[in-house]
Amino acid sequence: MDTLHTDVTIIGAGPAGLCLARALSGTGLRVVLLERQGEAALRSPAFDGREIALTHRSRAFMQRLDLWRRLPEGEVHALRDAHVYNGDSPRAMRIGHEQSGREALGFLVPNHEIRRVAFEAAMEVNGVTLLAGVKVIGVERSDSKAEVALDDGRRIVSRLLVAADSRFSETRRAAGIATRMFDFGRSMLVCRVTQEVPHADTAWEWFDHAQTLALLPLGNATPRGHRASVVLTLPAPQMREVQALDDEAFARDIARRFHGRLGRIDDVGERHVYPLVGTYADRFVATRLALIGDAAVGMHPVTAHGFNLGLLGVERLAGELREAAEAGTDIGDPARLARFERGHRRATLPLYLATRGIVGLFTDDRWPARRLRAGLLWASDRLAPFKKALAAMLADEGAGRANAADRIA
Ligand SMILES: Cc1cc2nc3c(=O)[nH]c(=O)nc-3n(C[C@H](O)[C@H](O)[C@H](O)COP(=O)(O)OP(=O)(O)OC[C@H]3O[C@@H](n4cnc5c(N)ncnc54)[C@H](O)[C@@H]3O)c2cc1C
Numbered sequence: 001m002d003t004l005h006t007d008v009t010i011i012g013a014g015p016a017g018l019c020l021a022r023a024l025s026g027t028g029l030r031v032v033l034l035e036r037q038g039e040a041a042l043r044s045p046a047f048d049g050r051e052i053a054l055t056h057r058s059r060a061f062m063q064r065l066d067l068w069r070r071l072p073e074g075e076v077h078a079l080r081d082a083h084v085y086n087g088d089s090p091r092a093m094r095i096g097h098e099q100s101g102r103e104a105l106g107f108l109v110p111n112h113e114i115r116r117v118a119f120e121a122a123m124e125v126n127g128v129t130l131l132a133g134v135k136v137i138g139v140e141r142s143d144s145k146a147e148v149a150l151d152d153g154r155r156i157v158s159r160l161l162v163a164a165d166s167r168f169s170e171t172r173r174a175a176g177i178a179t180r181m182f183d184f185g186r187s188m189l190v191c192r193v194t195q196e197v198p199h200a201d202t203a204w205e206w207f208d209h210a211q212t213l214a215l216l217p218l219g220n221a222t223p224r225g226h227r228a229s230v231v232l233t234l235p236a237p238q239m240r241e242v243q244a245l246d247d248e249a250f251a252r253d254i255a256r257r258f259h260g261r262l263g264r265i266d267d268v269g270e271r272h273v274y275p276l277v278g279t280y281a282d283r284f285v286a287t288r289l290a291l292i293g294d295a296a297v298g299m300h301p302v303t304a305h306g307f308n309l310g311l312l313g314v315e316r317l318a319g320e321l322r323e324a325a326e327a328g329t330d331i332g333d334p335a336r337l338a339r340f341e342r343g344h345r346r347a348t349l350p351l352y353l354a355t356r357g358i359v360g361l362f363t364d365d366r367w368p369a370r371r372l373r374a375g376l377l378w379a380s381d382r383l384a385p386f387k388k389a390l391a392a393m394l395a396d397e398g399a400g401r402a403n404a405a406d407r408i409a
Contacts, residue, residue, distance in 0.1 A: 002154045006030045006129070007331060008321070009148055009158040011136060011171050013042055015111070016293025016310040017164030018118035022065045023318035025125040027325040032129045032156050033122070034148065039132040042119045049190035049272030050111035051216045051229045053079055053203070053304035055396035058311050059107060070117035071109060077219045078104040080201040087209055100392055104201070106304075108216055108229075114307070131156075139174050146288040146332075160332045162317070163291045167279040167298025175286050184276040184359060187239040188301060189232045191271045192218065193254065194225030196263025205302070206258075210234075212302070213257060225266055230254055231301075239273060276300060280352050284344055285337040290317055297348045303355045308396065313344050 008024065010017045013035035021031050035042060054062070062068045082105060083092035097104050122128055131150070138149035139161065146161035163171035172179065195215075204215040214231035221227075232254070234242065245253055251265040279298035284291045292313045299306040320340050324331045 004156045006032045006158045008160050009156050010162045010164055012165035015114050015118050015307060016314060018122040019314045020292060020318060021122040021128050022125060023314055027322050029325055030127045034134055035132045036135060042132060045112040045115040047112050051108045052111050052114060052307050054107045054109055055308050057396040058308045061311050061315055067117045067121050071113055075110055075113050077108040078201050079106045079108050079203055080104045082203045085206040141288045161289045163295045164293045165295055167294040169295035172281055172291055172295055175289055178282045180280045182278045186233050186276045187236050187273050188276055189271055189273045190229055192229050192269035193265050194267040195228050195265055196225055199226050199228050284341040288332045290337055292317055297352060300355050300359050302359055305351055309348050312347050316340055316343050
């Protein structure tokens with residue numbers, strides 16, 4: 001029976017796990033990445049419909065990880081402004097890029113491209129070993145080590161285990177870490193289209209009655225129209241009806257749902273549907289274990305912060321591990337892990353709770369909630385400091401503490 005000894009074992013080669021492997025470059029730490037998907041699917045990930053809105057801070061970190069320059073130019077789109085609509089009102093709360101002091105509030109990048117470049121960059125790191133297409137069948141942890149058993153008989157022994165295996169993390173569950181889960185009872189459909197009316201690089205969030213709509217601008221006009229991604233949130237039974245429509249009927253349905261404001265809808269791409277479940281782990285660390293990415297915090301996508309928070313966690317954990325490696329101390333030191341947890345909880349809990357609150361208020365179709373949100377949007381649109389704060393949050397300048405991960409080679 002083969003036993004592999006390493007420093008860090010990461011379960012899950014999604015965007016978070018891959019970025020952590022890359023962020024440990026130059027530390028001298030040996031990393032084993034375990035992933036249940038096969039290597040071909042990691043090397044060229046399939047389009048999954050998600051257009052990820054990234055903050056300026058995330059872009060800066062991805063630049064330091066040497067990921068950003070690998071993204072195809074035509075797949076990075078500026079998100080200049082954002083408009084928030086409520087019900088039938090044509091008036092929007094407008095959040096302009098100028099309020100953030102930047103040329104754009106953020107950037108839109110397809111998730112499969114993030115996965116692709118993160119894989120490429122992680123595989124270039126000396127000391128990273130990928131075991132793809134594997135199944136974890138057991139995890140044991142003690143004060144001195146973490147041991148993972150695979151179904152092919154191999155065992156991986158390390159000083160630290162990192163769970164990056166999605167919001168439904170099996171590693172987290174096996175460690176007995178309780179997790180707050182909130183099933184919103186709705187599904188989110190994402191799909192690329194072209195629209196007749198120019199989008200002016202502006203994202204829309206529209207809390208309509210019995211549905212939530214979003215529009216994500218995807219760059220310049222083509223001869224066929226203006227490329228965008230539509231995001232439709234509905235209760236699961238209604239979503240099934242929308243999924244059953246053929247492309248033409250779907251295009252008409254979307255045009256109607258947007259009350260004709262986008263003009264004609266064409267070029268319907270692949271539709272992808274995601275169940276909406278928010279998760280927040282009670283603890284981000286345990287003996288010889290740390291959680292990152294969605295395994296720690298699985299956000300509702302409405303505030304577009306899931307992966308942005310994932311990157312924050314990667315940056316923080318990599319910083320701690322780099323410091324420990326440089327000092328020649330234990331990377332699994334409980335005090336160090338506790339510091340990672342405190343920092344990451346402070347950075348994520350307010351936004352997680354605020355997102356829950358926003359979704360609760362803005363999807364409640366009862367009359368008092370509708371009045372309250374109309375009033376809130378009206379007041380917010382007139383409160384310059386509030387809008388400035390919102391723009392800064394969306395853009396997230398990332399003036400946070402200098403981290404040891406800044407020194408990635
Ligand atoms: C519709 C939608 C829109 C979104 N929009 C945004 C946005 O605009 N901005 C933003 O910041 N975020 C957004 N997000 C969130 C973002 O996509 C996630 O936060 C991000 O993908 C999480 O990355 P991860 O690596 O933690 O997890 P995942 O992407 O879930 O990857 C986990 C990996 O672990 C592997 N794995 C799972 N279990 C095991 C196991 N037992 N053994 C081995 N491998 C395992 C999986 O195969 C996968 O490769 C959106 C999400 C959705 C659904």
